[in-house]
Amino acid sequence: MDIIQESTKSPGRRKVARAVEKSTVSKDGLWRSFKDVPYLVQRKMGAFYLRKRIDGGAYRRSLETDVFSVARERIPKKVQEILDEITAAAKTVATPKPDAPPSVVP
Numbered sequence: 001m002d003i004i005q006e007s008t009k010s011p012g013r014r015k016v017a018r019a020v021e022k023s024t025v026s027k028d029g030l031w032r033s034f035k036d037v038p039y040l041v042q043r044k045m046g047a048f049y050l051r052k053r054i055d056g057g058a059y060r061r062s063l064e065t066d067v068f069s070v071a072r073e074r075i076p077k078k079v080q081e082i083l084d085e086i087t088a089a090a091k092t093v094a095t096p097k098p099d100a101p102p103s104v105v106p
Contacts, residue, residue: 016068037072039079050078054086 022035023042032042039052041060048063048071059082063071 019068037075039075040071042071050075050082052079052082054082 019034019036023032024035025032030044032044033051034040034042039050040063041049041051043049046066048065048068050059050061050063052059061078061082063074063078065071065074
């Protein structure tokens, strides 16, 4: 009796495979970016990072994983953390120095 074995690839694995096929490698060969997943880059050693430009500044944060699907899920949370950092920095304003006492000219 022959046993028919179904495909071991899940739909999630196919999405990852397609994303890797559509990825591009940087000129120095250290980073891989994915056309299907904006802001996601992968270091040569496997760790994923978020790379986003906000108000002219480039921000890169580690997603603390080397699994594609987990990295993709963590992107919105990291973007929100960056936005919170920016707004907190904008609220922190340098306090003006108190005026010096008027100097008396003889």
